[in-house]
Amino acid sequence: MWQTSQAYIRRSDGFFFISTAHDSLKNYYQTNFALMQHHKYSLTELENMMRWERDIYVTLLSNYIEKENEKNRNSQQANKRVRHG
Amino acid sequence: MALPNIVTPEYETTLPSTDQKIKFRPFLVKEEKLMLMAAEGKDQSEIYKAVLKVLSDCILTKENLDVTDLPLFDIEWLFLQLRSKSVGEVVELRMKHIGDGGCGAYTDVEVKLDEVKVEKFEGHNPVIMLDDTVGITLKYPNLADVSEISSVTAENIFKVLESSIKNVFDKDRVYTEFTKQEINEFIGNMDNTQFLKVTKFFETIPKLRHKLEYKCQKCGKQVKHTLEGLMDFFL
Numbered sequence: 001m002w003q004t005s006q007a008y009i010r011r012s013d014g015f016f017f018i019s020t021a022h023d024s025l026k027n028y029y030q031t032n033f034a035l036m037q038h039h040k041y042s043l044t045e046l047e048n049m050m051r052w053e054r055d056i057y058v059t060l061l062s063n064y065i066e067k068e069n070e071k072n073r074n075s076q077q078a079n080k081r082v083r084h085g
Numbered sequence: 086m087a088l089p090n091i092v093t094p095e096y097e098t099t100l101p102s103t104d105q106k107i108k109f110r111p112f113l114v115k116e117e118k119l120m121l122m123a124a125e126g127k128d129q130s131e132i133y134k135a136v137l138k139v140l141s142d143c144i145l146t147k148e149n150l151d152v153t154d155l156p157l158f159d160i161e162w163l164f165l166q167l168r169s170k171s172v173g174e175v176v177e178l179r180m181k182h183i184g185d186g187g188c189g190a191y192t193d194v195e196v197k198l199d200e201v202k203v204e205k206f207e208g209h210n211p212v213i214m215l216d217d218t219v220g221i222t223l224k225y226p227n228l229a230d231v232s233e234i235s236s237v238t239a240e241n242i243f244k245v246l247e248s249s250i251k252n253v254f255d256k257d258r259v260y261t262e263f264t265k266q267e268i269n270e271f272i273g274n275m276d277n278t279q280f281l282k283v284t285k286f287f288e289t290i291p292k293l294r295h296k297l298e299y300k301c302q303k304c305g306k307q308v309k310h311t312l313e314g315l316m317d318f319f320l
Contacts, residue, residue, distance in 0.1 A: 022172055025121040032114075047115035050093060051171045054114050 031058060095145060098166045101203040101291055102159050102225065108145040109163070111171035116142060133228055136160065143167055156225030158291050162203055165293065169198040182301045182308055190303030196295060196312070206289035211251075213286060215279045223286050224251040246272060246283065 031054070035041040039061060046054060093110040100107055112120075116139050123135035140152045140163060155163075176196045182188050214220040230248040247268050253260045263271075275283070295312045 023117070023121060025118075025125045028118060028121050047113065047118070049114050050111045051114055051117050052111075052173060055172075 035061075094170075096166070096170050098163070100155075100159050101162050101205075102156050105149070106146070107150065107163070109143050109167065109170075110145060112139055112143050112167055117171070136164070137228065139167070140164070153229055154227050156227060156290075157231065158203055158225070158293065160228055161293050165198055165201060174198050180297070180299065180308070180310060182304065182306070186306065187308075188301060188304040188306075190301060192299055192302040192308075194297060194299045196297065201293055201295045201312075203291050204294040205291045209286070209289040209291070211286065213282050215275065215282065218256045219253070220255075221253050221283075222251045223249050223283070225249070225290060243269070243272060 032043065032046050035046055035054075035057070036043060041057075049057070093113070095108050095110055097106055097108050099105065119135045120139060123131045126132075137152055140160065144150065144152060144163070152160075174197060176198060178194045178196055179191045180194050182190050182192065211223045212220060213223065226245050226249050230245060247265065250268060251261075253263070253271065293312075297308075297310045297312060299308055299310075300306070301308050
């Protein structure tokens, strides 16, 4: 009885952590802040998104930033070549 | 003027305890914040409050359903469904190779949440005959029953049992109303055999179970592991 109930009680909050293990409060605020500060989202918009929806926007933005950086690097190199050539 | 509703997709699942169809929506970023705050605080009663709040908000079926009265395995199941539809259907686990011949190395394993099932046990019966004429009907402990328990002591375990007794019956009548003292005395008067029968009920409560098989990244051995009750998903 002791062991059974103990196991049952221990189980009770375990299920909770699967829903939160993928993120932390610190990361939650950092992500929201970055999206608001740099990409003009409002807090209401962000908070009313589904969790995976926000993940998609973060991934799309990160891809976009990477492409922009790549473009900038390429144009800087092209400019250098023009100046030296 | 009424504010517009935020449109979210609806999903359906079946409650393992009653086979009732339940409609639910994924949790939103603001609801996730509630859970993260509770998780950060590590206060069990805050965690339970957050769980109940998020479940009540996300479950769209309101008829014949009181979230506070659901057994824990139903809550676990619903939470798994919510997590699956809100964040993703795959959980990444780091499994430590322990046990006989375990090398102690960690292996990354993916678990598909839609493969996790509630396992029911044969012979599980909430009606328990204590002798030829007297019996009890037990109910599954719910989140509220467990949330009152701060530590695992003999006294607290009796509390769970007390709150799990739905009725006591004999050949003449069914007793549904009794005082705390009466039920305490009743439990105290059980002999070992009767107590074991009650224990069997708790041992065979349905649980979430998933069998994992993976190859250890370090020693290459095939490892079998059973995840139970979701606690294992985090340890």
